[in-house]
Amino acid sequence: MDDVYVLGIGMTPFGRHPxxxxxxxxxxxxxxxxxxxGVSRKDIEAAWVGHVYQGMAMGQRALYAAGxxxxxxxxxxxxxxxxxxxxxxxxxxxxxxxxxxVLALGVEHLSSMFRGALAPDPTDIEAQIGLTMPGIYAMxxxxxxxxxxxxxxxxxxxxxxxxxxxxxxxxxHFKKPVTLEEVAxxxxxxxxxxxxxxxxxxxxxxxxxxxxxxxxSQYGSNRAIRLAATSLRSGRxxxxxxxxxxxxxxxxxxxxxxxxxxxxxxxxxxxxxHDCFSIAxxxxxxxxxxxxxxxxxxxxxxxxxxxxxxxxxxASGGLxxxxxxxxxxxxxxxxxxxxxxxxxxxxxxxKSPKVGIAHCRGGKAQGVEGTACTVNIxxx
Amino acid sequence: xPDIESPSAPEIMQYRQSQGKVxxxxxxxxxxxxxxxxxxxxxxxxxxxxxxxLALADHGIIYxxxxxxxxxxxxxAPYAMVYIDFPxxxxxxxxxxxxxTPVIGAEAEIVLAPGPRLIDGALVLLPHAQSRQA
Numbered sequence: 396m397d398d399v400y401v402l403g404i405g406m407t408p409f410g411r412h413p414x415x416x417x418x419x420x421x422x423x424x425x426x427x428x429x430x431x432x433g434v435s436r437k438d439i440e441a442a443w444v445g446h447v448y449q450g451m452a453m454g455q456r457a458l459y460a461a462g463x464x465x466x467x468x469x470x471x472x473x474x475x476x477x478x479x480x481x482x483x484x485x486x487x488x489x490x491x492x493x494x495x496x497v498l499a500l501g502v503e504h505l506s507s508m509f510r511g512a513l514a515p516d517p518t519d520i521e522a523q524i525g526l527t528m529p530g531i532y533a534m535x536x537x538x539x540x541x542x543x544x545x546x547x548x549x550x551x552x553x554x555x556x557x558x559x560x561x562x563x564x565x566x567x568h569f570k571k572p573v574t575l576e577e578v579a580x581x582x583x584x585x586x587x588x589x590x591x592x593x594x595x596x597x598x599x600x601x602x603x604x605x606x607x608x609x610x611x612s613q614y615g616s617n618r619a620i621r622l623a624a625t626s627l628r629s630g631r632x633x634x635x636x637x638x639x640x641x642x643x644x645x646x647x648x649x650x651x652x653x654x655x656x657x658x659x660x661x662x663x664x665x666x667x668x669h670d671c672f673s674i675a676x677x678x679x680x681x682x683x684x685x686x687x688x689x690x691x692x693x694x695x696x697x698x699x700x701x702x703x704x705x706x707x708x709x710a711s712g713g714l715x716x717x718x719x720x721x722x723x724x725x726x727x728x729x730x731x732x733x734x735x736x737x738x739x740x741x742x743x744x745x746k747s748p749k750v751g752i753a754h755c756r757g758g759k760a761q762g763v764e765g766t767a768c769t770v771n772i773x774x775x
Numbered sequence: 776x777p778d779i780e781s782p783s784a785p786e787i788m789q790y791r792q793s794q795g796k797v798x799x800x801x802x803x804x805x806x807x808x809x810x811x812x813x814x815x816x817x818x819x820x821x822x823x824x825x826x827x828x829l830a831l832a833d834h835g836i837i838y839x840x841x842x843x844x845x846x847x848x849x850x851x852a853p854y855a856m857v858y859i860d861f862p863x864x865x866x867x868x869x870x871x872x873x874x875x876t877p878v879i880g881a882e883a884e885i886v887l888a889p890g891p892r893l894i895d896g897a898l899v900l901l902p903h904a905q906s907r908q909a
Contacts, residue, residue, distance in 0.1 A: 512845050520813055521868050523787045524901060525843060525850045525891045533841035534858060541879055586842045632819030634809045635864045639839065762811065762819070 398608040399486045400619040401773065402496075403432020404730040409599035409718035410568040417449050417504040417600070421457025424600035424723075425500060429461075432604035433614055434496060439604070441467040442498040443484040445477030446722035448508045457502055457600070475669065475757025476627075477501065478601065479725025479769035483627045485605050495610040501726035502600040505719075509596055512584065515759040529593050531759055532672040533585035539640045539674060540587070543689035547587035551578040552695045553673040554591045557709050560702060561716025563743040568597045568718030592673035597718030601726035603733075620736045623750075624655035624772040630763030637764075640689075644765045645682030645756060652752070652770040660684045663772070664748040665706065665735065667728040669755050670713040679754050680708060683770070707745045710735060725755035729771055736775040749775050787892070789813060790885075790902050796833040797885040797902055801865055802826035810865045831867070834884045835859035837904065838866060840877035846891075854891035857904050859883055872903040882907045 405427025407420050421444070429436065442463070444454025454470045473480040478501025485499040512527040519526075536550060555575055561567035573591050581590035611619055628648040637643070653659055663685060670676035677691040685706070686694060694700065700708040711717050711731035714724060732751035734740045751773050758766030789800040801812035806823040812831060817824050838858040846852045855871035871877050872888045886905045889898035 511847065512843075514847055520788060523892065524868065524870060525846060525854060525856060526868060527843055527846055529845070530841050530843045530856060533843075534839040534856070537841060537879065538839045582844070583842070584845045586844075633866075634811075634820045636838070636860050636866055639858075761813065 396490045397492065399489045399622040400606050400608060400611055401603050401622055401729065401733050402606040402611070402614060402616055402619045403428045403430070403434065403604035404602070404733045405431055406566055406601040406727055406730045407599050408566045409597045409720060409727070411506050412504065412598040413506065415598070417446070417453060417502050418456040418460045420504065420598060420600040421500055421502040422460035424502070424602040425457065425461040425463070425498065428498070428602035428604050433616060434604060436463050438496050439463060439466060439498050440494040440496055441488060442500065443469050443471055443481035445471045445473065445479070445481035445501040445725065446503055447472055447474060447477050448505065449503060449722065453502065454500065457500060473757070473767040475671065475721050476725055476755045476767040476769045477722040479728070479753070479755040479771065480627055480767065482603060482726060482729060482771065483625045483769055486622055486625045489605060489607045495607040497605050498602060499605065499726060500600065500602040501723035503720035503722040504598045505596050505721060506598050519761045521761055527585065528759065529585040529588055529672060532674055533588045535639045535678065536587055536674040539677065542640055543692070545692045548575060548579065549692050549696050550587070550673050551575055551592060553670065553676045553692070554578050554715050556695060556701060557670060557713040557715040558591065560710050560743055561712025564712045564717055567712045567716055568595050569712070569716050588672055588674070592715070594671045594714040594719035597720045599718060599720040599723045599727070601723045601730050603726060603729055618737055620733050621774045622771060623658060623774040624652035624770070626651035626655060626770050628768050630760070630765045632762050633764060640678065642678050642682030642764065644768045645679055645754065646684065648768040648770045649683035649754070652772050656772045656774070658750060658772060658774070662750055663752045664750050665710065665745050666708045666751065667711060667713070667731050667753045668708060669757070670709055670715050671719060673715065676708065676713065683752070683754060702743055702745055710740065710743050710745055721757070725753070725769060728753035728755055729773070732773045736773055787899070788902050791830060797887055798830040798833055799867060799885065799902060801829045801831055803829040810863045812865050812867045829863060831861045831863055831865060834882060834907070835861040837877050837879055837881050837883050839879055840871065849893055850891045851893055851898065852891070857883065859904050869902060869904040872905040877906065
């Protein structure tokens with residue numbers, strides 16, 4: 396089985412792009428990734444494209460706009476993990492020996508599809524009686540506060556940290572830091588979560604070029620970063636009364652990635668995780684076994700997860716700050732890991748990291764905690 | 776008083792009314808005893824097919840809650856929602872009836888009340904959880 400490397404990365408600015416199409420955004424990300432990788436269009440043997448609400452064959456439209464046609468293209472829908480599932484598919488094709496140079500793209504023009512709160516699929520009973528995505532996480536936050544003795548203001552530190560990081564990321568949706576007081580003054584979306592603690596509706600695209608180890612020497616790139624693990628799992632149907640502050644899906648996905656990479660949680664230097672809501676960041680990092688259950692929020696308050704802290708989380712700004720164009724999010728996380736591991740993150744550069752982890756998960760279906768989860772581990 | 780089956784429209788949540796009490800209708804696996812709401816035909820725990828109907832108790836404990844203040848146009852916000860832990864080891868999401876904030880750990884009974892769902896501009900009759908202290 397051939398090792399997989401990330402050879403090139405590309406990402407558009409995240410935010411509102413009322414004058415641009417999803418295909419146009421996708422095309423820009425592809426162009427940047429090809430240039431960064433130093434490969435030409437004809438080198439790309441196959442492509443996987445993650446998106447959620449963009450309709451039929453979005454991937455083809457984006458690749459055509461970027462001047463690529465005729466190659467195998469597959470569209471991937473896996474809720475908020477669509478982009479990272481495209482990476483998983485692309486990496487699997489290299490491991491299987493089918494291809495050597497492939498593309499994974501994530502793209503979403505969400506602002507033209509949605510306003511307000513996202514809800515689970517309307518055929519689910521929970522959605523039919525009023526559950527929203529912020530509502531799910533708000534209810535988990537209530538349990539977290541009760542079980543671990545933290546306050547809404549403690550949890551709000553996660554939003555403050557991520558928006559501070561986003562202000563140092565030129566591609567972020569939000570460019571302005573917020574204070575604790577500003578978060579507390581934001582309107583309540585679902586108690587205890589307030590406006591700044593919910594990821595925005597964003598448009599954007601991100602792309603990566605993956606390459607096999609055997610072909611890597613032909614491109615002579617010393618900027619390639621090894622994709623040591625890529626894992627994908629789905630939520631298990633819950634039986635009985637489970638602890639809603641513990642993410643079984645996140646743990647099983649991370650556990651598979653640790654086994655693949657031969658790397659334990661104690662060897663990870665930094666993380667990009669799926670902070671669709673402030674509390675979600677705590678559930679993810681604890682869920683992956685990186686921090687003991689119930690400790691994350693108080694350690695964020697102490698500054699341990701800041702860029703200059705002991706374990707930086709969401710240096711990119713995360714979904715809360717950088718933005719959350721659903722299908723693009725999982726790819727953008729890997730883009731950030733590569734920038735950090737290359738030492739190219741400029742103002743928000745973490746001090747000499749060697750191993751980074753990206754966690755992306757999404758969706759809610761009746762009877763499961765989450766529908767899809769991916770974990771990628773990158774090693775310098 | 777004869778049992779009244781749940782109204783056919785809208786069939787959002789299956790329940791049965793009996794002697795003034797509301798029982799949600801789920802299912803139980805005859806093989807491993809795992810219980811589910813809404814009802815399923817195949818047990819996700821052990822793959823058994825043909826699950827039996829299970830009427831949940833008319834009461835349970837509030838596991839967690841929120842007040843949803845921003846929703847989609849099909850709902851009249853704000854409204855409180857709770858997860859109720861039933862004695863049959865099933866957790867079910869329900870809208871909450873009452874003015875105060877739901878209290879985690881408090882006992883709640885299941886009642887029928889309009890809201891928060893709107894269909895053709897009218898609130899729909901749905902099972903709700905109501906705090907026993909209320």
